[in-house]
Amino acid sequence: MSEQCPACGAQLPTPLACAACGALIDPPPGLSPWALLGLEPCWRVDAGELQKRLVRLSRLMHPDFFAAAPQAARDLAGRNSARLNDAYATLLDPARRTEWILTDRGAPSAQAERTMPQSFLMQVLEWNETLDSARETQGAARASALQNLLAELSPQREALLGRLGSLLEPLPAPGSPALLAARRELNALAYLDRALAQIESLRLSA
Amino acid sequence: MGYIELNVLNTGPAQSALGIDLGTTNSLAAVWRDGRPQVLKVDGRSSLVPSVIYFPGDGQPIVGREAREQAIADPEHVLFSIKRFMGRGLKDVASELERLPYRASENERGLIQLEARGRKYSPEELSALILMKVHDVACQSLAGQDTKKCVITVPAYFDDTQRQSTRDAARIAGLEVLRIINEPTAASLAYGLDQRGKGNVVVYDLGGGTFDVTVLSIEEGVFQVRATAGDTHLGGDDFDQRLADLARKAIAAQHGTRVLEDPGFQQAVRLAAEQCKIALTGDPEAELHLSIPELRISWRQRVTREEFDALCADLHERTLTACRQALSDAKVRVSEIDEVVLVGGSTRMPGVRSRVESFFGRKPHTELNPDEVVALGAAVQAHILMGGRRDMLLLDVTPLSLGIETMGGAVSKIIDRNSTIPCEATEGFTTYADNQTGIDFHIVQGERELAKDCRSLGRFQLKGIPPMPAGLARVAVKFHIDADGVLTVSAKELGTGANAHIEIQPMHGLTDAEVEGMLSEGFRNAREDFEARRAADLATELGTMIQATEKHMNAARAGLDRESVRDLEDALTAARAALQSRDPKALQSSRDQFERATLPLAALLMNNVAQKALMGKSLGEV
Incomplete structure (x- = not known):
């Protein structure tokens, strides 16, 4: 983690820029989002802490602070900020950061591992029916149907994230059976998140 | 590094x-x-x-x-x-x-x-x-x-x-x-x-x-x-329009719908609506009032804030x-x-x-x-x-999701709306035919499921992929949205490791050349002035040419073949039209056409001059 600045030798808070001398650095692609934010890889993240880091590191590389710099520096500031922002967004979203961990550790891909418990698939069908009928209704009837479904799905999502947390904390070694289990949970999370997004969009279009 | x-x-x-x-x-x-x-x-x-x-x-x-x-x-x-x-x-x-x-x-x-x-x-x-x-x-x-x-x-x-x-x-x-x-x-x-x-x-x-x-x-x-x-x-324009519609309906009922087409009426009704809207900001009630003597329109109606709000609900x-x-x-x-x-x-x-x-x-x-x-x-x-x-x-954030149109016309999202900018995403492409050297893709912005319902940012072409069997090329296309919220697309071929230069042709917006053109066009409309002057010069020149040619048309009909005469007549018609339009391009092209068409006539006249000179006649009589 504690790389040194190629310009001044100071310890780097992020591989993207130096806080001591202000140099912008162009590290190779493929660094983990944790590394880019100067964090140790870990499944659980603290959203508040993440936000503070984003701001602190943005101050080192945001293009606004390089508006008067030569073109090459302006470009690099833009690229590095984009990498930083992407790392932040990846860590903030449980699905995206889990995907990163699973891919990094060689877990089967979402396409390769599609086993889903029969009972869960039945549930998904039921949600979809509820959503379809909510789409047909208007006003209070729709609002309460959506509210009920939300009340059902939200705790399920919490529980699923809890299970993912216990599977991926501490981070399992490549080849660990926990990775396959986590992949299945992540597939289920995709269904849940899609249903939740539909609830929200129906709620807004009411 | x-x-x-x-x-x-x-x-x-x-x-x-x-x-x-x-x-x-x-x-x-x-x-x-x-x-x-x-x-x-x-x-x-x-x-x-x-x-x-x-x-x-x-x-x-x-x-x-x-x-x-x-x-x-x-x-x-x-x-x-x-x-x-x-x-x-x-x-x-x-x-x-x-x-x-x-x-x-x-x-x-x-x-x-x-x-x-x-x-x-x-x-x-x-x-x-x-x-x-x-x-x-x-x-x-x-x-x-x-x-x-x-x-x-x-x-x-x-x-x-x-x-x-x-x-x-x-x-x-x-x-x-x-x-x-x-x-x-x-x-x-x-x-x-x-x-x-x-x-x-x-x-x-x-x-x-x-x-x-x-x-x-x-x-x-x-x-x-x-x-x-x-x-x-x-x-705000849309709020004005609600009042304008009110006036239009009432006035069309009195004066017929033809008046609605009149450009002066259109502007007047727009301004009257705007004035009424502004008045309603200070007063609970205001008058929507239109007076256009040329169209014999004098119309007024009181509008309350409540009525205005209801129109705009x-x-x-x-x-x-x-x-x-x-x-x-x-x-x-x-x-x-x-x-x-x-x-x-x-x-x-x-x-x-x-x-x-x-x-x-x-x-x-x-x-x-x-x-x-x-x-x-x-x-x-x-x-x-x-x-x-x-x-x-x-x-700040990008307001709309960025996506690529898939084979079925759906959108595959690559950057979500409300992502903090600058941001970027990389998408892999490959070839589906042997020795295919180009890939086309269509980029859209918006939240709808189908590409046709989103805003098209244009079709992009990747060119210069090294020839190889289908599916072997691996082109990584990077989409970067900068701090202005503007997209740039770059591509790299990874399959061969040859780092081939992939050219990207954006198909939307003004091209750099067009912007340059408008730049040189000028600043402070120097070009406008130049064009106007040039148009005036060309018009004068054309006028002289038309006069001279008309004077010699009888000689032309007598001495030239039918095709040359028709060319001359066409050139005359085009020249008169160009003079009417005053469009510099039309003036220029009809002058060129004229020049070509009058060549045989000029030769004929030169010939006549020479003959007549031999016969002892003066040049002035030609």
Whole structure:
């Protein structure tokens, strides 16, 4: 983690820029989002802490602070900020950061591992029916149907994230059976998140 | 690993750069002076420039107040609401065109062009004229100090093409754009809300032609936009139209529908509606009044605020729908909002204020002049960019999701809306035929499932992929949205490791060559003058040629073959038409045609001259 600045030798808070001398650095692609934010890889993240880091590191590389710099520096500031922002967004979203961990550790891909418990698939069908009928209704009837479904799905999502947390904390070694289990949970999370997004969009279009 | 060293502490004295609000109705510049942003004033008056252009019969286009005054006297040569056309095609703005007295067409790449005095203008060129005027006025009030550097604001909900158009307009105007920033975000900077510590802020921005709502959180000088939503086709103009429709209906009932087509009537009804709307801001009741002696129209009706609000109920509701969307995307509840800021002249309407207040459950900020607040915020951002202060940081977002059209016409999202900018994503492509060297893909912006329902940013072509069996090429295409919210696409072939140079052809917006062309065209319309002079010269020349040829037509019919005579007659017809049109291109081409057609006649006449001279006749008798 504690790389040194190629310009001044100071310890780097992020591989993207130096806080001591202000140099912008162009590290190779493929660094983990944790590394880019100067964090140790870990499944659980603290959203508040993440936000503070984003701001602190943005101050080192945001293009606004390089508006008067030569073109090459302006470009690099833009690229590095984009990498930083992407790392932040990846860590903030449980699905995206889990995907990163699973891919990094060689877990089967979402396409390769599609086993889903029969009972869960039945549930998904039921949600979809509820959503379809909510789409047909208007006003209070729709609002309460959506509210009920939300009340059902939200705790399920919490529980699923809890299970993912216990599977991926501490981070399992490549080849660990926990990775396959986590992949299945992540597939289920995709269904849940899609249903939740539909609830929200129906709620807004009411 | 490369790095770039910079001495960030030594930024030198801050030079001034302009903050420009390029609005649908009005445009304005502000600058950072004496430790705060200030609107520039000329002779103590606000330097607000109406975004209106008048094309007089002769001379250069006139921008601003004087142009607006021509709107009724000479409506066919006055262009306004140009911002609504930026980066748009004809079909995007069909509803606008129905009620605007413009002649509009599309060029071969689907970009809209507006016509004035027989010449076609892109919205970028027209916006450039407005920017030049704003810049001129700004330089005057800065005592002749000429700064080309500026920050220009756009509605947060502007898509990539609209932002590019704005940037191109500034380039045509000869300005150096430091940054394109979003209007609501600029407004939050102007209010200095960071001074109040931390909190969640909603900016409700209803301008002349666009509506934006932005949710941001502010903490320790950092303005982080959480979500933005809006409607680039909803603004004060639409509220005017509701009153105008009322007048149209009543007047058509009295005078018949033909009067509705009259350009003078159209402008007059628009202005009357606007006046009535403005009056309703101060008074609970106002008169909608139209008097056009030439059309024998004298009509008036009293309108109450309640009636006006009822006419616009669906417009109010559309703004609130966008507010709900923004709150939902930001994952912030109404109860968690600490401040509400109103921006845009249209938020002066009492009906808008009361609805916003009841929706958010708190009194909105209205301390700053809603017409000035955006320019002031742009000046703050300009100051930051010039190195004036490092304590503030603006983290804005891209308003629309970016996606690629898939084989079935669906959209595969690559960057989600409300992602903090700059941002980027990389997408892999491969070939599906052996030795395929190019790949086409279609980029769209929007939230709909199908590509055809989203905004097309154009089709891109990857060229120069090394020939290899199908599926072996691995092209990584990188989509980068910069701090202006503008997309650039780059590509790399990874399969061979040869790092082949992949060329990308964007198929939208103005090409660099076009912008360059408009640039050289000129600054301050030097080209316009040049063209006018050239047209006059050509017309004189053609006139002489027509006269001379007509004089010799009998000789031509007697001495030339039928085809040459027909060529001459065609050339005469074309030349007369060109003289009528006064179009420089037509003049030039008909002169060339004329020159070719008269060659046989000239030879014949020379021959006759020679013969007659032999017969002892004088040249004058030929």
